Amino acid sequence: MFLGLLAGFVTSKNNGGFASVRSETWEGFSALRSAQGIRIEVQGDGKVYKLLVNSMYRSDFSTKNDGQWHMVDVPFSSFKAYYFGSLISSQASLSGSQVQELGFMVTTTSKFSEGSFRLAIRSISGF
Secondary structure (H helix, E strand, O other): OOOOOEEEEEEEEHHHEEEEEEOOOOOHHHHHOOOOOOOEEEOOOHHHOEEEEEOOOEEEEEEOOOOOOEEEEHHHHHOOOEEOOOEEEOOOOOOOHHOOOOOEEEOOEEEEOOOEEEEEEEEEEOO
């Protein structure tokens, strides 16, 4: 069983180049208030994904393509602030008390070209 699945085919044709999913604002994220970061349990495909917070903060994380579930810790200190895809600050000061929305994204970058992707998410918590 898993919490969510981000899967499909991403292409840069027609000004594409990314796929993403985002939660709604949820008061339950207040459990992250005293955390140092976000721990996600994922089953990936060997690609690099972005963890999104409040549609503004992003941090990359790598996945393994071995069919196993893996815990990934993403510290708040690793997040950078963006506005419509442009970097605002590489020294974003994000804390658990600011988290209202979470999301995941895959993009066509130097780390990943066009093609299929699959990221299963089994759990999200603080650490």
